[in-house]
Amino acid sequence: METTKKQVVVVTRKTHNATQVTIKNPNQKLLSFIEKLAERSKKLKEEIMQMDFKEYKRI
Numbered sequence: 001m002e003t004t005k006k007q008v009v010v011v012t013r014k015t016h017n018a019t020q021v022t023i024k025n026p027n028q029k030l031l032s033f034i035e036k037l038a039e040r041s042k043k044l045k046e047e048i049m050q051m052d053f054k055e056y057k058r059i
Contacts, residue, residue, distance in 0.1 A: 009024040023030065 006025040008026055008030065011022040011024070013020045013022070023034075026034070
């Protein structure tokens with residue numbers, strides 16, 4: 001049985017205020033990294049939303 005390697009393709013698209021990243025054929029290690037990154041981002045966003053305005057202004 002022959003296995004073929006799929007090549008990971010990363011496509012970025014920039015607009016004036018954001019960058020969109022599309023990943024085609026990601027491997028399991030990359031998927032787990034992206035999931036961890038998304039969780040960190042979500043937690044940080046929640047922490048910022050719970051801060052008082054003065055604390056937010058300090059950042």
